[in-house]
């Protein structure tokens with residue numbers, strides 16, 4: 001069986017505009033993922049550019065838009081997509097080449113929310129202890145792999161890229177609700193800002209897009225509520 005692939009191509013050094021290039025490939029016998037398909041295409045056309053590393057849905061580097069949905073190419077079976085597979089870079093991101101986008105603004109927003117544990121107190125003889133119940137408060141948001149599938153699927157981000165975005169809020173959530181952390185107030189002050197959590201319009205695109213199954217919209221709502229508790 002033949003597979004038709006329509007691939008976004010753009011090399012700013014050569015092309016005036018982006019375009020969709022069509023490839024036809026014989027479907028391999030074994031089940032493969034979209035990333036394997038890209039690797040097969042790259043054997044034919046070495047100019048195709050995309051990011052990948054772990055092939056296990058862990059590093060977050062292969063996020064792209066496949067048939068209209070942001071997801072990870074390495075965990076998306078080709079069986080899940082239609083006869084003609086359409087592959088685009090993550091939406092609303094500056095394209096460096098083909099499927100490779102510039103992630104600088106995404107990581108600037110991530111850094112803004114202080115995504116690290118802040119605690120100057122002496123930890124004592126052993127590690128800082130935490131009850132299982134306290135750990136559960138942020139269990140879900142520890143799963144983020146910073147692939148940007150959520151932020152780049154958000155309609156608010158598409159119209160206002162100053163919005164800090166779902167991924168940054170998820171990573172703030174991971175520390176705001178950590179009983180060992182002492183900087184929740186600082187993070188919540190940042191997220192109270194006009195470009196913070198209240199920009200969210202609960203479209204749920206982020207929750208749908210998250211390849212790790214994080215309840216992103218719920219995490220944003222948790223943060224919104226928590227900002228109301230600070231003076």
Ligand code: FES
Pocket residue numbers: 051052053054055056057058059060061062063072073074075
């Ligand atoms: S290659 Fe690492 S998440 Fe896909």
